[in-house]
Amino acid sequence: MAASEFEIIRRYFTPAAPGRDDVITGVGDDAAVLAVPPDHHLVVCMDTLVAGVHFPKETAPAAIGHKALAVNLSDLAAMGAEPAWATLSLTVPETDERWLDQFSRGFLELAECYHVQLVGGDIARGPLSITVQAHGVVPTGTARYRRGARPGDLVCVTGTLGDAGLALKSELPGDSPLRRRLDYPSPRIEAGMALRDYASAMIDVSDGLLADLGHMLEADGLGASIQVDELPRSVDFVAVLGVSGQDDTALACDLPLGAGDDYELCCCIPKRHWPEVQASLASIPCEVTRIGVITETPGIGCYRKDGSPYTPAITGYLHFTGGD
Amino acid sequence: MAASEFEIIRRYFTPAAPGRDDVITGVGDDAAVLAVPPDHHLVVCMDTLVAGVHFPKETAPAAIGHKALAVNLSDLAAMGAEPAWATLSLTVPETDERWLDQFSRGFLELAECYHVQLVGGDIARGPLSITVQAHGVVPTGTARYRRGARPGDLVCVTGTLGDAGLALKSELPGDSPLRRRLDYPSPRIEAGMALRDYASAMIDVSDGLLADLGHMLEADGLGASIQVDELPRSVDFVAVLGVSGQDDTALACDLPLGAGDDYELCCCIPKRHWPEVQASLASIPCEVTRIGVITETPGIGCYRKDGSPYTPAITGYLHFTGGD
Numbered sequence: 001m002a003a004s005e006f007e008i009i010r011r012y013f014t015p016a017a018p019g020r021d022d023v024i025t026g027v028g029d030d031a032a033v034l035a036v037p038p039d040h041h042l043v044v045c046m047d048t049l050v051a052g053v054h055f056p057k058e059t060a061p062a063a064i065g066h067k068a069l070a071v072n073l074s075d076l077a078a079m080g081a082e083p084a085w086a087t088l089s090l091t092v093p094e095t096d097e098r099w100l101d102q103f104s105r106g107f108l109e110l111a112e113c114y115h116v117q118l119v120g121g122d123i124a125r126g127p128l129s130i131t132v133q134a135h136g137v138v139p140t141g142t143a144r145y146r147r148g149a150r151p152g153d154l155v156c157v158t159g160t161l162g163d164a165g166l167a168l169k170s171e172l173p174g175d176s177p178l179r180r181r182l183d184y185p186s187p188r189i190e191a192g193m194a195l196r197d198y199a200s201a202m203i204d205v206s207d208g209l210l211a212d213l214g215h216m217l218e219a220d221g222l223g224a225s226i227q228v229d230e231l232p233r234s235v236d237f238v239a240v241l242g243v244s245g246q247d248d249t250a251l252a253c254d255l256p257l258g259a260g261d262d263y264e265l266c267c268c269i270p271k272r273h274w275p276e277v278q279a280s281l282a283s284i285p286c287e288v289t290r291i292g293v294i295t296e297t298p299g300i301g302c303y304r305k306d307g308s309p310y311t312p313a314i315t316g317y318l319h320f321t322g323g324d
Numbered sequence: 325m326a327a328s329e330f331e332i333i334r335r336y337f338t339p340a341a342p343g344r345d346d347v348i349t350g351v352g353d354d355a356a357v358l359a360v361p362p363d364h365h366l367v368v369c370m371d372t373l374v375a376g377v378h379f380p381k382e383t384a385p386a387a388i389g390h391k392a393l394a395v396n397l398s399d400l401a402a403m404g405a406e407p408a409w410a411t412l413s414l415t416v417p418e419t420d421e422r423w424l425d426q427f428s429r430g431f432l433e434l435a436e437c438y439h440v441q442l443v444g445g446d447i448a449r450g451p452l453s454i455t456v457q458a459h460g461v462v463p464t465g466t467a468r469y470r471r472g473a474r475p476g477d478l479v480c481v482t483g484t485l486g487d488a489g490l491a492l493k494s495e496l497p498g499d500s501p502l503r504r505r506l507d508y509p510s511p512r513i514e515a516g517m518a519l520r521d522y523a524s525a526m527i528d529v530s531d532g533l534l535a536d537l538g539h540m541l542e543a544d545g546l547g548a549s550i551q552v553d554e555l556p557r558s559v560d561f562v563a564v565l566g567v568s569g570q571d572d573t574a575l576a577c578d579l580p581l582g583a584g585d586d587y588e589l590c591c592c593i594p595k596r597h598w599p600e601v602q603a604s605l606a607s608i609p610c611e612v613t614r615i616g617v618i619t620e621t622p623g624i625g626c627y628r629k630d631g632s633p634y635t636p637a638i639t640g641y642l643h644f645t646g647g648d
Binding site: 024025028029030031032033034035036038041042043044045046047048049050051052053054075076078079081085087088089091119120121122124125126127129131133134135136138140143145146203204 | 370378
């Protein structure tokens, strides 16, 4: 006999870790009851992954579970929020116990990493699709937004760019470091919380740097000048590109500029704060790199280190517009 | 050219009404930032409707939009919460402007009724599916739960039962009152907020009275004795049953007992509070009816007014177990 919704929740979605003190009631009632700390704002975001659209149907279930939560935690990171709770709506075509077991492990392991408690949701039958809402908190007035950049601010990014894009393009095996970047992205929670005190604006890089930086600039009617030779690339990225024998120059710039799924943070930092930002992130295992500067003229200009303009061939992924 | 995700949000999901003061930032950033009032708990719930599973594909888009929000507001009502914000993840196979227009009207009209602001979400391409998360608030310590009933408490329900079930069974046209009950359920928000001061336990009737009352009783290891002749039935329900010429006795009891989708509240009230409950609900256009009593012996017994036991033929709808 197929397991009931209640049985699936009990068997697969009950974390081993003790619950958070701020969860008054979690899974198992009509709704969850939660205590937001005094003098904090609630920060919420919701993202859906559809099989065959956002991930291939044969993706490892643990990777789907991880990513469904990670993309939401990345949105919280972009606001500077500290994650607290998640809700999960899981639509599955059938009760596949092996799939559920691995999916829930992927989800709950990441949740535990960031002390996120699963407090509710829904399990439905239908074409495979996962919707997660993440809830975080920030001290009142400290959330960062897409808007807020000023001309002259430094454009910075965390970590490295282009890894997930190169993994997709190169069809690397599941255990390669770049492939793990694509399948198991790390939300930049600690970096977001450290950067919120200094950044004038912040966004996460999910659609690709140019697309997401573009959203940030549109919010203020500003532009940016980006030094493509400064784009942070991982050791693995450089190694795989080197071996591939493909046209390094274009891909080495275009993937970090245009490919999505890296889930790094892009932020604008007033120049005077740059030393504090470096000091503040020193204790976090995540670099932050200056890649350009905000300009008054709208639009994004890309430049090589000799000052010559660089025109990338790819743009970010946009739903419903047939973008890459 | 198909509209982009941003354009769809701007065109269809921007409410005409001014925003709530407690929304610091809503749609359009990586996440929404919200202010929960001091000395209140946050109450959240999430429900998914999948086309072909939870509603027939040909259902009026406005009804789908209404119901996707209503089922969540009903869950908030069951906790005694006051609704505040909603997030919406909409997965659609294509950009059908007429469908989006009507769906969003159904959603936003109900949202406006209860001063709920849409603060975020996601639009994805895929098989039609809607996930909504509703967020409400309750004064600290006043949320009601499924657990908490005591032997001797009155079992009460709001409104009338069986309307949605009879509409489904009779395949009534879309403009008939019973059909509107099925397609455009009214979440019992005001009743839930009034009842939270008196109820020992509360749940909403989504799966059918017996199933949902069963969940409530299981939480405390208790039972209930239900007087089937006391079950509240609407004038329309009685009229349609009378015309149908079907076996009135069984359907008149079984639909209110077993059919789902009415989204009334079922609660347990300590007897001494009954007069206060009646006074408190006098100003609300929603009756509350005593239908039985909580017993120490587990299980639900149904009785006719002559004291003879009554055995219903149908049970509630349970996902994944092949129930009715």
